[in-house]
Amino acid sequence: MNNQLDNEIMVRDNNLNFNASLKRLFGILVPSGIENKGLMYDGKDFTIDCSDKINLDSFPNYDIIKNRDSVIGKSEFFGEGVFVFRYGPVTSWIVEPGVFHIYTYGERILGMNIDVSYKSRSIELKLIGLNPLEAIPFVENICGNFSFSHSLAFTNAIENILGIELNPIIKSYKIIALELERIYNHLYVFSQLANAAAQKVLTSHVQFLFEESLRTNFIFSRSRYLKKLNSIGKLNFYPEKKILNIIQERVSELNSELKILYARTLESKNFLDRLHATSIISSEYALNNSLSGPSLRACGIKEDLRLHDKFYEDLNIPTISFGDSLARLEVRIEEISESIKIINDKIDFIDKVKNLVPFEEAKFSLENISGSSIGAVESPSGIIANYVELQNGKIKNIYISTPSLFGFNAIKDSLPGMIFTDFPFSVDSFGSFFADAAR
Amino acid sequence: MNNWWFPYGLKKRLTEKKLYQTDIDVKTLDGIFKSSLHIYIIDVGNSNDLCFELKALQAPQYNIHRFGIFFADTPRHADVLIVLGPATEKMIAPLQETINQLPKPFGIILIEYGETNNGIDLKNILQENLLAEIKNYENPEQIIAVLLKIMNK
Numbered sequence: 001m002n003n004q005l006d007n008e009i010m011v012r013d014n015n016l017n018f019n020a021s022l023k024r025l026f027g028i029l030v031p032s033g034i035e036n037k038g039l040m041y042d043g044k045d046f047t048i049d050c051s052d053k054i055n056l057d058s059f060p061n062y063d064i065i066k067n068r069d070s071v072i073g074k075s076e077f078f079g080e081g082v083f084v085f086r087y088g089p090v091t092s093w094i095v096e097p098g099v100f101h102i103y104t105y106g107e108r109i110l111g112m113n114i115d116v117s118y119k120s121r122s123i124e125l126k127l128i129g130l131n132p133l134e135a136i137p138f139v140e141n142i143c144g145n146f147s148f149s150h151s152l153a154f155t156n157a158i159e160n161i162l163g164i165e166l167n168p169i170i171k172s173y174k175i176i177a178l179e180l181e182r183i184y185n186h187l188y189v190f191s192q193l194a195n196a197a198a199q200k201v202l203t204s205h206v207q208f209l210f211e212e213s214l215r216t217n218f219i220f221s222r223s224r225y226l227k228k229l230n231s232i233g234k235l236n237f238y239p240e241k242k243i244l245n246i247i248q249e250r251v252s253e254l255n256s257e258l259k260i261l262y263a264r265t266l267e268s269k270n271f272l273d274r275l276h277a278t279s280i281i282s283s284e285y286a287l288n289n290s291l292s293g294p295s296l297r298a299c300g301i302k303e304d305l306r307l308h309d310k311f312y313e314d315l316n317i318p319t320i321s322f323g324d325s326l327a328r329l330e331v332r333i334e335e336i337s338e339s340i341k342i343i344n345d346k347i348d349f350i351d352k353v354k355n356l357v358p359f360e361e362a363k364f365s366l367e368n369i370s371g372s373s374i375g376a377v378e379s380p381s382g383i384i385a386n387y388v389e390l391q392n393g394k395i396k397n398i399y400i401s402t403p404s405l406f407g408f409n410a411i412k413d414s415l416p417g418m419i420f421t422d423f424p425f426s427v428d429s430f431g432s433f434f435a436d437a438a439r
Numbered sequence: 440m441n442n443w444w445f446p447y448g449l450k451k452r453l454t455e456k457k458l459y460q461t462d463i464d465v466k467t468l469d470g471i472f473k474s475s476l477h478i479y480i481i482d483v484g485n486s487n488d489l490c491f492e493l494k495a496l497q498a499p500q501y502n503i504h505r506f507g508i509f510f511a512d513t514p515r516h517a518d519v520l521i522v523l524g525p526a527t528e529k530m531i532a533p534l535q536e537t538i539n540q541l542p543k544p545f546g547i548i549l550i551e552y553g554e555t556n557n558g559i560d561l562k563n564i565l566q567e568n569l570l571a572e573i574k575n576y577e578n579p580e581q582i583i584a585v586l587l588k589i590m591n592k
Contacts, residue, residue, distance in 0.1 A: 090533050092512040095482045095490045095523075097530050118529045119484060121555045141553040144488025188491065204499045208453050211498035211579075214491075224578060225488045435487035 023049075024290045025059040026385055027401040028066060039374070039387055039401060041290070044308055046374045046385055060288045064409045069120055069438065072405070073412045075111035077103040082110065089118045093424060098434040102423075109423070111416050114408050119438035127395050131366060132158045132232060132388075135395060140227050142400065143436035145188070148181045148226040149379035150400075155232050157375030157388040164233045164362040169354060171311050172346040173235050176247070177226050178377070179339035179346075183251070184213040185380035186294075186332040186339075187258075189431045193329055194265075196424035197274045205261050209254055216250045219243060233362035244347045251340045262333050275326035279414035279426035282323060289413075290406045293382025294335065295430050298327035305378040312342065325429035332431075366393035379403060381431035400439060407432030453499035461584035465571040467591055468546055472518050475507035476590055479517035481537050483561070484527035486553045489576070493521070496579040508586055514540040519570070519589065521582075524551040526559045535564060546570035548585060 027039030029048060038049040038056050056062055064072055082105050089097035097118035103110040123142050127135045132154075139154045140147040152174060159166065166174075191206040214224045220239055221229040229235055239247070265271055281291065283299040296303055300321030306312045318334035320327040369390055376385040382403025389397035407430040415426050480493050496503060497510070511517040514537050522534065538547070547565045550573040562569065571585045 089530065090481055090514075090537050092479070092510070095480050095493065096487060097482055097484070097527075097533065118533075119527060120529070121484060121486075121527055121557065123555060126555075137554045141486040141555045144486040144553070145491050147486075147488070188494065191494070204453075205451075207494070207498040208500060211495045211500050214495055218578075224492075433487050435485075 022287055024287065025056065025061055025065065026290050026383070027387065027399050028056060028062070029387055029399050030397075039385060039399065041376075041383070041385070043303055046376050048374070048387070061290050061406065061409065064289075064405065068116075068405050070117050071101075071113050071115045072408050072437075073111075073113035075103060075113050075412075077110045079105070081105040088115075094427065096434040098438075100423075104420070107419055109415050109418050109420065112412050114412055116405075116408065116434050116438040119434040121439065123439050124398050124400060127398050130395050131393060132390070132395065133366070136231065137228070139400075140230075142439050143402070143404070143433055144225050144227075145185055145433065146181065146379045146381070146384065146436060148177050148230060149377045149384050151230040152178060153375045153377040153379075153384040153386045153400075154388070155230055155375065156377065157373045157386045158232050158390070159362075160373035160375060161371040161388070161390055162232070162362075162364050162366075162369065164364060166233065166362070167360060168311070168357060169350055169359050170234055170361065172350050173238060174230065175311060176343050176346050177221065177229060177235075179342050180213070180217050180220060180247075181226055182339045182380045183254070183336050184210060184217065185431065186336050187213055189332055189428060190329065192428040193275065193325070193425060194271070196428060197271045199265075199268065199271050202261065202265060202268075202271070205257075209258060209261075212250070212254060216247060216254075219250070220247055233364060241351065244350065248344055248347050251343050255337060255340045258333070258336060272326060275329060275425055275429070276324060278325040278422045279411070279418060279429065280322070280324045281410055281414050283321075285413065286323070286410070289409055291382065291410055292406070293378065293380070293403055293431075294328055294331040295382065295407060295410060298331045299323040305376055305383060313345070315342075325425045328429040328431075366390075369393045372397075381407060381433075381436075402436045402439065404432040404434070404436035408437055454502040454505070455500050457580070459580055459584040459587055461581055461588065463571055463573060463581070463585055463588075465585055465588040466546070466569075467589055468518075468544055468570070470591065471544065472590055473592075474590075475509065476519055476586060477509050477511040477517050478519045478521055478586070479511045479514045479537075479541075480521045480523065481514075481534060482523040483530040483534050484525060484555075484557070485523040485551075486555060489523040489550055489552055492576070492579055492582075493523070496582055498579075501579055501583060503583060503586075506583070506587060506592065507590070508583075514538075515542060517541060517545070519546045519548060519586070521548045521550065522561065522565070524549060524561055525553065525556040526561055527557060528559065531559065531564065534561075538564070538568070546589060548573070548582075548589075550576055550582075552576040 029037045040049045085102040088099035099115040101113045187210040194203040286299045297319045372389040385401040387399040547568045
């Protein structure tokens with residue numbers, strides 16, 4: 001088994017590296033007066049498809065999006081000894097309340113449906129009628145560990161409506177916060193997978209780095225989850241040079257420590273064997289079902305919203321073609337190094353141009369502003385897209401597309417055929433959260 | 440590189456020596472649970488950052504096992520239930536069932552944090568078993584301080 005594993009790991013970095021221009025369905029909108037229009041993504045831009053030629057029902061993930069507030073999946077299995085094992089909403093492994101209805105005959109998983117409704121807080125409904133500035137704290141609390149990504153997608157949409165062009169320094173601060181969020185989320189996934197594989201020493205060391213990264217967030221933003229930092233066209237405050245230097249030191253230290261840990265991890269056949277070939281996703285499936293983020297890049301597809309952002313220079317997007325839990329972990333670990341490089345570059349940039357470029361925040365008024373736009377962000381687990389309609393400066397309609405919905409759908413479709421002990425490796429490797437999926 | 444984990448783990452000194460204190464009002468359980476405390480966590484609808492915080496509480500910086508604090512895998516093995524709120528309506532029944540499963544005597548700590556309150560007052564459900572309520576959550580040190588106060592340490 002170990003020789004086979006070695007051989008397969010050697011060919012894992014055979015990247016497909018193609019840019020998919022396929023139109024994918026990320027959401028079903030009901031904008032005022034128009035019904036059932038698709039929030040579409042073609043690998044570069046988000047659009048709202050209002051043409052009658054596209055039949056939304058023909059998209060494989062149409063039903064999943066339509067029923068996103070209840071149960072993901074409609075599996076049913078019958079046969080001798082087959083029963084439904086209900087895991088959740090109160091368990092010690094997955095603390096978040098959600099229910100996995102698993103069809104099994106005792107060992108192998110035959111199929112599953114995932115109920116996300118226990119975590120539903122109807123946040124989109126609560127946002128209607130609010131001023132966008134009042135809405136930001138609610139948006140941040142959709143999923144606490146993606147709070148900056150969610151608020152950034154929302155403020156991007158509002159900035160598009162207002163026609164605000166961000167100052168390069170403000171944009172750099174926002175990029176630093178976004179990358180800090182990516183680092184701690186990826187470390188969380190790493191620690192969960194290490195824990196699932198009973199690698200206790202590794203788990204402790206990764207948890208150490210995870211806690212240190214949360215403390216770095218606190219130094220940067222006075223919040224361990226980067227909350228109350230982002231605003232429309234600006235940040236609520238800007239960390240000083242002294243703080244930025246501390247951030248640089250801390251992330252560099254984290255990087256060197258992580259490299260040692262990861263090198264040791266790749267030596268552990270026990271660990272690799274648990275993740276290898278677990279919950280394989282094909283690139284075709286990933287594209288057809290709107291998977292994004294590390295889970296998509298682990299299928300060999302080089303796609304990232306940051307590639308189309310002129311503020312990211314020389315971005316290295318890691319991809320691996322194998323599509324299993326190990327590939328998803330490998331992509332995440334490589335992304336941490338890339339995020340650290342981006343943070344260092346942006347801090348150097350702020351340091352260099354702060355006295356050269358006039359540091360001005362955009363002036364705007366939300367009074368009597370009406371319009372609609374889309375804001376999208378590459379969060380740690382994939383694309384968060386917000387469609388926002390404003391009427392007289394208040395939110396009239398909002399649709400939030402989250403990566404966890406598509407992640408849970410992929411968990412549901414990749415686990416059949418696996419055995420029960422593969423379950424945590426599959427669930428944790430996608431980095432999907434009930435708070436994010438249920439909103 | 441020596442790839443054996445054990446010496447790598449031993450040579451690091453990751454545990455922090457700190458005095459954990461809090462001003463939060465805490466009830467104790469009449470002098471029991473002095474030497475060990477088993478906790479079970481239930482998330483009734485928080486925005487997931489508190490779930491992350493409880494994972495961070497298990498980090499070696501805090502090394503909670505040195506105080507005799509352990510996470511239980513089932514409410515039937517727990518002394519204290521930590522409720523992460525605010526709550527969604529659908530989680531009220533599972534919360535009540537989880538409380539029914541706790542062996543007596545037991546205590547409950549309520550942590551509510553975030554903007555997404557659905558207006559559900561959990562105090563009516565938790566009643567006299569509520570030992571502490573953390574409204575302005577800061578970091579895992581605060582939770583350790585509350586747990587140590589319950590243990591009279």
